[in-house]
Amino acid sequence: MKVHEYQAKRILADFGVSVPRGGVATTPAEARRVAEELAGPVVVKAQVHAGGRGKGGGIALAETPKQAEAAAARIIGMTLVTPQTGAEGRLVRSVLVEEQMKAERELYLSVIIDNATASPVVMASSAGGMEIEEVASSSPQLIQRVRVDAAVGLQPFQARQLAFALGLAGDLLRPSTALMSGLYKAFAACDCSLAEINPLVVTADRRVVALDAKLNFDDNALFRHPEIVELRDLGEEDPLEVQAQELGVNNYVKLTGNIGCVVNGAGLAMSTMDAIKLAGGEPANFLDIGTVNDVARVVNAFKILTTDANVKAILINIFGGMARVDVIAQGVVDAQKQMKISVPVVVRLAGTNVEDGERILAANGGELIRAQGLGEAAEKAVAAARR
Secondary structure, three states: OOOOOOHHHHHHHHHHOOOOOEEEOOOOHHHHHHHHHHOOOOEEEEOOOOOOOOOOOOEEEEOOOOHHHHHHHOOOOEEEEEOOOOOOEEEEEOEEEEOOEEEEEEEEEEEEEOOOOOOOEEEEEOOOOOOEEEEHHOHHHEEEEOOOOOOOOOOOHHHHHHHHHOOOHHHHHHHHHHHHHHHHHHHHHHHHHEEEEEEEEEEEOOOEEEEOEEEEOOHHHHOOOOOHHHHOOOOHHOOOHHHHHOOOOHHHHHHHHEEEEEOOHHHHHHHHHHHHHHOOOOOOOEEEOOOOOHHHHHHHHHHHHHHHHOOOOEEEEEEEEOOOOOHHHHHHHHHHOOOOOOOOEEEEEEOOHHHHHHHHHHHHHHEEEEEHHHHHHHHHHHHHHHO
């Protein structure tokens, strides 16, 4: 789950991270009032769940409240297109109006989970304001990393190590290490998968401030954070993904291809998408129905895929272990009875109760394209989508 920049900054401020003064506005008049309260030059920033807002025209500087109102009038309601939104862009419903900061330096700071070591890692770089992927590619020597023992948290000596590496010594040492500690505490306490400040700026009056902020939360831990769940903005999420969650199909991610996938197990789902790519096609989604013996889950998966106008074929790839193949097969049959499926369906079944599953499909499965192996199934799905 993601939140807006202004929401992320409010959370970080609660953990002692220094952020600019500002407020959110949903109308130009509100933006003017916030600018009047700040009594100085402001920046007006589109609030969408995507980076690169400045390149798309979603950030504007304003010297007066009147200019802030005009900027908000232009930005609110626009469809903002950035490298992260895709060509369809995102509708801007609100803006963050905050004080302008005179930055002498721009840095990068984040906390992520390193899957290789199964531990949090604090990353810092002197190349703030740039995408960290670009820095890693062009200047990897500029990135500093500190692995954190989750049992004890970020230690003061580790924060000082990063501060010195970034040149934050002298009077900047104490505020910078305090900010790093606050960022890590927010990351751990809120069950984040990412906590990022880019840029982290050193101002002309020698302050260390989070000029931008991004927080992503682990969906599996949201039951512990009802106050964070309340921050969710469904308007920023793909409608099909929202619908999938409402139907109990939680492990669904919409992609840009035309072959819908219904698979049990995340690893098998990834392999299925790889096989589709290898066969010359493009998957329309990641969908792991999980290790659950529930006919309704299969039917709901079909409801999602048949709602996606881009889907030209559906590939069902089931390798039953704890999941029973006969239950999946009955779900396919029930889906065909309950809705009009106008695209070809390729089915590959293997594993527990596969004989019963085959009998169910043979008796009631209708016009299905059958396959024995994953490679064959992917090739048939790609061919069917092209037809």
